Amino acid sequence: MPLTIHRITAPCIDMTPALFQPLQLRQLLLANRVVVSPMCQYSADRGSATDWHVMHLGSMTQSAAGLVLIEATAVAEEARITSACLGLWNDANEAALKRVLNAVRPHANTALGIQLAHAGRKASSAAPWHRGMLIAPEHGGWVGMAPSALPHRPEEAAPRVMTQADIDAVVAQFAAATVRAERLGLDAIELHCAHGYLLHEFLSPVSNHRTDAYGGSPENRMRLPLAVFDAVRRAWPAHKPLGVRVSCSDCLEHTGRDSWTLPQTLRLAAELKARGCDWIDASSGGISGEQKITLGPAYQAHFAQAVREATGLPSVAVGLITEPRMAEEIVASGRADLVAIGRGMLWNPRWVWHAAAELGGEIAPPPQYGRAAPREHAKLFAKVPFGMR
Ligand SMILES: Cc1cc2nc3c(=O)[nH]c(=O)nc-3n(C[C@H](O)[C@H](O)[C@H](O)COP(=O)(O)O)c2cc1C
Helix, strand or coil: CCCCCCCCCCCCCCCCCHHHCCEEECCEEECCCEEECCCCCCCCECCECCHHHHHHHHHHCCCCCCEEEEEEEECCHHHCCCCCCCECCCHHHHHHHHHHHHHHHHHCCCEEEEEEECCHHHCCECCHHHCCCECCHHHCCCCCEECCCCCCCCCCCCCEECCHHHHHHHHHHHHHHHHHHHHCCCCEEEEEECCCCHHHHHHCCCCCCCCCCCCCCHHHHHHHHHHHHHHHHHHCCCCCCEEEEEECCCCCHHHCCCCCCHHHHHHHHHHHHHCCCCEEEEECCCCCCCCCCCCCCCCCHHHHHHHHHHHCCCEEEECCCCCHHHHHHHHHCCCCCEEEECHHHHHCCCHHHHHHHHHCCCCCCCHHHCCCCCHHHHHHHCCCCHHHC
16 A cells, blocks of 8 residues: 655644734734724814824834824814814815824834714813813804704703704715825724714714604614715725724613613624724713713723624724733734724833733834844844844
8 A cells, every 4th residue: 555644744833912913904904903092182273283293193103003093083174172173174184184194104113094083062172181161152162063952061052953964064074084084195094983973973862862864763873974984985995994983882871861882883883894894993982971981901892892793893992901911812812803002002102012022022113213122022123124133
């Protein structure tokens, strides 16, 4: 009998931590699973980015995160939360952001996306460091608009009820901002459908009491967010990813009131998936001061897990994910595909570098900083050209 020789090959064991595995979203390849969460800077001039954005985004794009999401960016002047919020509704806004991107992008080691947003009834607020209250028109503010004439706080003035023309205009404004984002060469878009801003206001029965095609049943309440998603998807190149940040729950179950809940989020996520959504960024709350959220490590990760399990969509876990091992566990155990880090990244813009050192990942720091790693972490900077080490 002829001798059969079986070639035995050692199984290839990939020792790369889950947090430092790449992720493909359409044609965008993220180097790792860390996202810099979108964070308003309240530092724009009539919607236009300033030198602060060069510094802030310069710092964040040196973080070696897989993706940096630029802060909630208003699709119209009246869509800003504060008068100092970033916007992308006119040529001046686009030119200002282009100047910032031209400065930071040649040195960036991250992909760069933008969060498009409409503040709805939370528009015309003061910056958080000025206590965040609504500013009335007689004090330099403007009247926000919303699905219904219901203020966010009982002591606040009611927003203007949106007409069909307003609804159509909002859809067009999101699409127009998308065209500008594409001209700016951004890699990804996230739609802000969370935290009690306009699109969330349509989803939630707390803020949406309409009796037309945009209110009542969950299907009707989802109509505008889905129309915006479709318009943005059409205006955004097919090879570029588009995700959505959702408040997975209004966190009002304890009140017994009708509210937006996780099962409705799962329905929305399935609808979004069918329309070409690339991720769900799973946040919560923001629609009512009565919300009850128990803060703690990774307190919203169970939402990301539920979305991922129910729909198969990539999900982003966010909220008090502060430790590298916590982030690694979330991704390795399959609770989420990505982790977004907000305050932790402001506290320590080198969070990803230190996570790579702790977990055994590899990053590509700028060559100018190639000698920064302590001797015991020399391997960390494997991607820096040898001469620079
Ligand atoms: C200064 C600041 C600005 C924020 N701005 C936004 C924003 O523009 N869009 C958004 O969806 N969330 C925003 N958030 C929420 C964060 O993206 C994040 O979801 C939240 O802070 C929880 O994550 P963390 O515990 O890692 O900070 C902001 C948070 C902070 C601290």
